[in-house]
Amino acid sequence: MTTIVVLVVLGALVLWGINVYNRIITLENRYQNAWSQIDVQLKRRTDLVPNLVETVKGYAAHEKEVFDNVGKARAAMTAAKSVDQSAEAANMMTAALGRLFAIAEAYPELKANQNFLMLQEELSGIENKIAYARQFYNDAVLQFNTVITTVPGNFFAGPMGKTKHVYLEVPEADKELPQVSFGAQA
Amino acid sequence: MSTAPANRPRIPDTITDPASGRRISLLDWQAANRRASWVLAGFMVLLLAAIGYLLALALDPGAAWTFIVIAAVLAIGQSLAAYFLSDKLALAVSGARPATKDEHRYLVNVTEAVALGAGVPTPRLYVIDNPAPNAFATGRDPRHGAIAFTTGLIQLLDRQELEGVVAHEMAHVKNYDIRFASMLAATVGAIVLLRDVVLRGLGFGGRSRRTSGGGGRGQAIAMVLLIVVLILAPILATLLRLAVSRRREYLADATGAYITRNPEGLARALQKLRDYRGTPMRVSEGVQHMYFTNPVARLNAVSWLATHPPIDDRINRLRRM
Numbered sequence: 001m002t003t004i005v006v007l008v009v010l011g012a013l014v015l016w017g018i019n020v021y022n023r024i025i026t027l028e029n030r031y032q033n034a035w036s037q038i039d040v041q042l043k044r045r046t047d048l049v050p051n052l053v054e055t056v057k058g059y060a061a062h063e064k065e066v067f068d069n070v071g072k073a074r075a076a077m078t079a080a081k082s083v084d085q086s087a088e089a090a091n092m093m094t095a096a097l098g099r100l101f102a103i104a105e106a107y108p109e110l111k112a113n114q115n116f117l118m119l120q121e122e123l124s125g126i127e128n129k130i131a132y133a134r135q136f137y138n139d140a141v142l143q144f145n146t147v148i149t150t151v152p153g154n155f156f157a158g159p160m161g162k163t164k165h166v167y168l169e170v171p172e173a174d175k176e177l178p179q180v181s182f183g184a185q186a
Numbered sequence: 187m188s189t190a191p192a193n194r195p196r197i198p199d200t201i202t203d204p205a206s207g208r209r210i211s212l213l214d215w216q217a218a219n220r221r222a223s224w225v226l227a228g229f230m231v232l233l234l235a236a237i238g239y240l241l242a243l244a245l246d247p248g249a250a251w252t253f254i255v256i257a258a259v260l261a262i263g264q265s266l267a268a269y270f271l272s273d274k275l276a277l278a279v280s281g282a283r284p285a286t287k288d289e290h291r292y293l294v295n296v297t298e299a300v301a302l303g304a305g306v307p308t309p310r311l312y313v314i315d316n317p318a319p320n321a322f323a324t325g326r327d328p329r330h331g332a333i334a335f336t337t338g339l340i341q342l343l344d345r346q347e348l349e350g351v352v353a354h355e356m357a358h359v360k361n362y363d364i365r366f367a368s369m370l371a372a373t374v375g376a377i378v379l380l381r382d383v384v385l386r387g388l389g390f391g392g393r394s395r396r397t398s399g400g401g402g403r404g405q406a407i408a409m410v411l412l413i414v415v416l417i418l419a420p421i422l423a424t425l426l427r428l429a430v431s432r433r434r435e436y437l438a439d440a441t442g443a444y445i446t447r448n449p450e451g452l453a454r455a456l457q458k459l460r461d462y463r464g465t466p467m468r469v470s471e472g473v474q475h476m477y478f479t480n481p482v483a484r485l486n487a488v489s490w491l492a493t494h495p496p497i498d499d500r501i502n503r504l505r506r507m
Binding site for chain 1: 291295299300303305448
């Protein structure tokens with residue numbers, strides 16, 4: 001009789017442990033997957049940039065500094081290895097593109113160019129997707145951090161080698177740029 | 187990188203329950219709503235089985251199980267049909283055509299963005315050629331989600347407002363509102379079908395059976411009960427369904443505001459739909475409840491017969507978040 005009780009209690013404990021363990025792994029996968037969603041958008045944006053630069057150059061070739069900034073951001077983007085570096089390069093790119101679109105306002109012919117309009121919509125769409133994907137990423141990190149720092153997850157986090165993850169944040173300067181994310185986060 | 191998510195204003199993930207006035211967490215409410223859905227659906231199946239039983243008592247007590255099984259099969263068949271076909275039917279009835287990226291780049295981009303924020307697959311997108319601004323969602327789960335927008339809506343709303351509407355519709359799919367509503371509607375349909383068969387059959391079978399003397403009091407009582415249930419059940423079920431529908435509109439608004447972190451966008455979209463004075467959309471009664479606001483203005487109201495809460499009330503709730 002006693003043996004059965006002990007076995008049942010042990011079995012329940014094991015099932016409970018598996019449950020908590022799986023929860024932590026699921027949440028970790030979720031934020032990692034959320035990051036790859038951001039990464040997909042960053043790559044798409046990087047791919048569109050040369051096309052945009054070519055189009056704008058046709059009308060505003062002398063705005064050299066702007067093109068240089070975009071070029072630097074693109075180089076940083078391509079060279080980025082870690083999440084930190086990608087995030088930093090992405091912020092650079094957002095700022096550089098913001099300036100480029102601000103300048104485009106001064107060129108009516110450019111603004112009437114169909115290819116430019118298409119690229120502008122695509123890029124502001126991507127900007128918007130990055131903002132949303134980043135928000136989901138931060139939500140996922142928040143959930144993960146909450147689970148591994150509260151009972152019972154905190155008993156498991158240590159042995160599993162899980163520590164709190166950091167959030168992604170947009171630099172303050174970004175929010176002031178008027179042109180980039182068309183109404184996405186005002 | 188920093189230690190706190192600060193890229194968007196924080197929207198409380200709690201909502202005031204319209205029924206009790208208490209503030210509860212959005213996730214708790216979603217869970218409660220889903221539970222309530224299944225309880226209600228189970229109740230409807232039991233009700234149908236009970237009707238089958240009454241029918242058996244009234245006509246042929248020996249074959250009680252046959253009647254129960256027939257009623258249950260009818261209910262399950264209708265539910266399965268609703269489960270698998272409701273989205274195709276809804277899209278076909280509304281005259282929606284698939285939205286292509288070339289034609290509706292803006293709409294596709296907005297929807298893909300909101301889907302990323304909500305953490306669900308991008309729903310299939312459809313367009314309805316109609317100047318009245320409106321939208322609806324369908325699909326039994328997030329993997330099979332679809333949203334249809336009228337061309338009027340796409341033209342009328344700016345990006346933030348459109349995001350709000352997309353997020354509201356996505357919330358319906360995410361909260362499994364559509365699965366529940368279509369399955370419940372199917373069960374009500376099954377009851378109505380039984381009612382019509384029985385009431386029509388009464389004129390002949392019922393009378394001749396009673397004169398043959400095999401019936402007795404039990405059978406007569408069962409027959410009266412059956413008729414009362416058959417007449418009341420669809421009415422009560424419909425009222426219940428409408429109450430659930432109104433409540434779920436609030437929930438979808440709150441969830442939508444949470445997904446976009448921008449209640450104001452959704453509030454402004456509702457305002458624009460409220461103030462629209464053009465030709466109203468003509469939508470058949472069976473699908474009115476699916477829309478973002480009911481195409482029939484007076485069915486957005488505090489009323490037992492309304493599918494949606496009053497638009498002003500929805501706007502005020504969003505502005506208070």
